[in-house]
Amino acid sequence: MKLIFQPRYWNHINGWLLVLPAVFMISLFTHFPIGSNVFHSLFSMGTATRPEAFIGLENYKYLMDDDIFWKVLSNNLVYSLCTVPISIAIALCMALLINRNIRGRSLVRMAFFTPTVLPMIAVANIWLFFYTPEYGLFDQIFTVFGGDSHNWLGNPDSALYCLIVMVIWKESGFFMVFYLAALQQLSPELKEAGLVEGSGSWYYFRRVTFPLLMPTTLFVMVNAVVNSFKLVDHLVIMTKGGPDNASSLLLYYIYENAFSFWDTSYAATLTVILVLILAIITVIQFVVVEKRIHYQ
Amino acid sequence: MSKIILNDVCKSWGKIEALNNINFECENGELLVLLGPSGCGKSTTLRLIAGLETLTSGTVEIGDRDVSNLPPVKRNISMVFQNYALFPHLNVGENILFGLKARKVPKNEQKKRLENAATLLGLADFIDRKPAQLSGGQRQRIALGRAIVAQVSVCLMDEPLSNLDAKLRQEMRQEIRSLQQRLKMTMIYVTHDQVEAMTIADKIILMKEGCIEQHGTPEDLYDRPATAFTGSFIGNPPMNILTPDDLILDGLPSFPTPLAGSTIRYLLGIRPENIEISGESGIEGLVVAIEYLGADTLIVCRSGEQLITLTVKGKTGVSVGDHLRLNWKPEHIHLFNGEDGRRIEGLAGGLIS
Numbered sequence: 001m002k003l004i005f006q007p008r009y010w011n012h013i014n015g016w017l018l019v020l021p022a023v024f025m026i027s028l029f030t031h032f033p034i035g036s037n038v039f040h041s042l043f044s045m046g047t048a049t050r051p052e053a054f055i056g057l058e059n060y061k062y063l064m065d066d067d068i069f070w071k072v073l074s075n076n077l078v079y080s081l082c083t084v085p086i087s088i089a090i091a092l093c094m095a096l097l098i099n100r101n102i103r104g105r106s107l108v109r110m111a112f113f114t115p116t117v118l119p120m121i122a123v124a125n126i127w128l129f130f131y132t133p134e135y136g137l138f139d140q141i142f143t144v145f146g147g148d149s150h151n152w153l154g155n156p157d158s159a160l161y162c163l164i165v166m167v168i169w170k171e172s173g174f175f176m177v178f179y180l181a182a183l184q185q186l187s188p189e190l191k192e193a194g195l196v197e198g199s200g201s202w203y204y205f206r207r208v209t210f211p212l213l214m215p216t217t218l219f220v221m222v223n224a225v226v227n228s229f230k231l232v233d234h235l236v237i238m239t240k241g242g243p244d245n246a247s248s249l250l251l252y253y254i255y256e257n258a259f260s261f262w263d264t265s266y267a268a269t270l271t272v273i274l275v276l277i278l279a280i281i282t283v284i285q286f287v288v289v290e291k292r293i294h295y296q
Numbered sequence: 297m298s299k300i301i302l303n304d305v306c307k308s309w310g311k312i313e314a315l316n317n318i319n320f321e322c323e324n325g326e327l328l329v330l331l332g333p334s335g336c337g338k339s340t341t342l343r344l345i346a347g348l349e350t351l352t353s354g355t356v357e358i359g360d361r362d363v364s365n366l367p368p369v370k371r372n373i374s375m376v377f378q379n380y381a382l383f384p385h386l387n388v389g390e391n392i393l394f395g396l397k398a399r400k401v402p403k404n405e406q407k408k409r410l411e412n413a414a415t416l417l418g419l420a421d422f423i424d425r426k427p428a429q430l431s432g433g434q435r436q437r438i439a440l441g442r443a444i445v446a447q448v449s450v451c452l453m454d455e456p457l458s459n460l461d462a463k464l465r466q467e468m469r470q471e472i473r474s475l476q477q478r479l480k481m482t483m484i485y486v487t488h489d490q491v492e493a494m495t496i497a498d499k500i501i502l503m504k505e506g507c508i509e510q511h512g513t514p515e516d517l518y519d520r521p522a523t524a525f526t527g528s529f530i531g532n533p534p535m536n537i538l539t540p541d542d543l544i545l546d547g548l549p550s551f552p553t554p555l556a557g558s559t560i561r562y563l564l565g566i567r568p569e570n571i572e573i574s575g576e577s578g579i580e581g582l583v584v585a586i587e588y589l590g591a592d593t594l595i596v597c598r599s600g601e602q603l604i605t606l607t608v609k610g611k612t613g614v615s616v617g618d619h620l621r622l623n624w625k626p627e628h629i630h631l632f633n634g635e636d637g638r639r640i641e642g643l644a645g646g647l648i649s
Contacts, residue, residue: 192348193381197395197442198369207394211385294385294426 034275041269045262052265059269069270071245072253075160079249080228082161087168088220091175092213096205099183109180116174124237127166128153131238153239156246163234163247171227175220182216183209214293218285225281229274250274298359298372298449298482299324300345305354307340314340316506318354322499324449327476327483329493332503333529338486339454341503345484346452347371358450374443375452379459380435382427389414389423392441409445416475417441433464440472444479451476453485457492469496490530494518502526520630524637527565527630533594533605535630536571538564543600544579561634568594570628571606573614578623579604583616597622 041059046052063069094112098105115123130137131152139149152162186209194204232252235241241248241256248256251274258267300322307315315337322328330338343349345356347368355364363371374395382391389410396406414420417437427435436456443451456472457465473496476483487493493500494514502509502517502525509529510522521527527535538544540562572578581597581604588594592607597620604622614620631640 187379187381189377189379189381190383192346192368193375193377193442194394194398195348195368196346196373196375197398197446199394199398203398207386207397208383212383 037268037271037275040265041272043265045265059266062266063269063273068245068248068253072241072248072250075246075248076229076250078160079164079167080225082164083167083171083228084221084224087171088175088217088224090168090172091220092179092217094172094176095179095183096209099180112176113173115170115172116177118170120170120231120233121237123166123170124234127162127169127234128238131162153247154243156243159239159243159247163238166234167228167231171224175224178216178220179213182213186212211294214289215295218289218293221289222282222285225285226278229278250277299357300328300359300450300482300484301357302341302345303355303357305341305344305356306352307337307344307349308352314506315344318506318508320501320508320511322482322484324482325480326498327473327485327496329497329500330484330486330503331490331493331500331529332488332509334488335505336503337506338488338503342452342454342484342486345371346373346375371450372448373450373452374446374448376439376443376454376456378455380427380439382435382438384427387424387426388419388430388438388441391427391438392419392445395442395446406445409447410441413441413444416444432460433468436460436468440475444475449480449482451481451483453483455486455488457487458489465492472496491532494530502529520639521565522639524563524565524632527632531567533568533607535565535567536604537632538566538602538604539634540564541600541602544602562640563632563634563637565630565632566604566624566628568605568607571604571622571624573606573608574621574623576621578621581620581622583614583618583620586612586614586616595620 042054042056043052044050044055044058098109098112102108118126133139133149133151133154136152138152143149150158153159190208191204194208199207229249230251232249232255235247235249235252239247241252245253250270254267254270254274257263257270302318302320305315305318306313318337318341320328330341332338340349344351345358347363347366347370351364355362357363358371358373368375383394386394392410392413393406396409401409410423411420414423417440419434419437419441422430422434427438430438436459439456453472457468460468469492472485475481485493485496494517497514499512500514500517501511504525510517510526512520512522517526517530521530521535524537528537544564579599581599583595584598584603585596586593587596588611592609593612593614595606595608595612595614597604597606599622606622632638633640
């Protein structure tokens, strides 16, 4: 029997062949690792004397009783809930500020963007100095005004918030660039129509600018949330998650389990939880926010 | 009262002078068209009246009130923009009511005005649609609706029809004109299209390079162009502006040498529709192009170095390469000074009599 393909089948085959390289790469480096990770989370750690064995959901049971896990998870929630909205709000304000004709605009723009260009390791080291007790920048300023010296990063009550401040400082400039690009896409005619129609700046921002920036806000928000779970470089430099896990985050705890304690199967279990959290948050963001977005 | 008066208005950006001493008045309830080629300053003038640009010098008065230093909102105007400036995320109703909500007009009043405007503009069925779901003409109507519900007597229009196709443009310009008359609005309307200007204007101001070339009724501009530029800008096809060389003067026995004894260099303007093809006398011309337009035919002839365009009714038997003799009546001749292009009134008047 001779195989005759209709043109529309050729179309399908063509299409699949075109996406094949991308599908292959994404499967190899994203989907396969996730699957393998889930698989490994179901086994016990193998040691020299005891080979690894299938233990079902035992790792997950352990996780539920792991106080440190709950500690880092709640830390991470605080961390995300602070860094995401605040850095987005600051980014938007900065973008609005420099999206007009002011003197030295490019200088200000550059200043706002500088933290983004710096590597996280460098930023962490700079801020480590800022937070140093006695001779760090903040303490020097505080003592001038008669304040006491603080061990900012050494105090379990303040360590996490110190990191939050630093991350906001670093992230806002990056998000600002997206807002700035979006603002420059808005037609100046709209602004003029607003002026003629008698809308004040706040009214115009609330009714026009902000809604039209929603696609950017969604994009920035997804990025900010993902970043708040995946960026832990600064912990390595500044606090190592301490004191007493007060500043530790989920990914850093995973890293510790995998590469300090060599408990890779428990690390795999934690990773599954992390991936789940990120997936759920992203889906919620898209489903909830998407509805209220106007795409041009 | 909503008379608009511009006194010695100048506008420059650094060294670039956009407007130079603009003076005019627009009467209450009048539709004044600012006409001119691109870059002539007509949009700048409109934006100065709206308050979207700041004056370099001079004053703007709207309704007996000096508004030169007031922001747009305090000038009691509405404006329709070239690209309509509709808010893409708001539906038709919200777009129309945008200004009323900003000014906190009571809810039931908003509703009443919206209903009125929507019915007037035929938008009643589209109140909940987004601008992107509507056609160009309907979007244009939303912009008009926004100007109507404001219920201010001055409306400024910045090339409102330039994004529409030819047929729709014709419909919309009639609609705008009838709206303007029904609502007794004082309207300043910017366009580069002389047909649009001629058809809807009470008065036209023709601008060129930041100056007013002529201010008058459409008839004034057509019948008695103040400059050679006005002559060649108004009318379609444009007026022929000819340098009277021997060929032309010899060909026109009926044309008395007007400036005998005078040393002024002058130009001769004659509208294509006033040129006749005559049997024996007249200027010799070689047909170089023919454009058949249906009701009319456009014939371009070469006489010596100069091109002369004429229109004749319907179809002609003329074809490219034919020799024609062209003639025109003395009363159709416009004379312009060759130096500054100004109309030579006295001499031409003498001629016509």
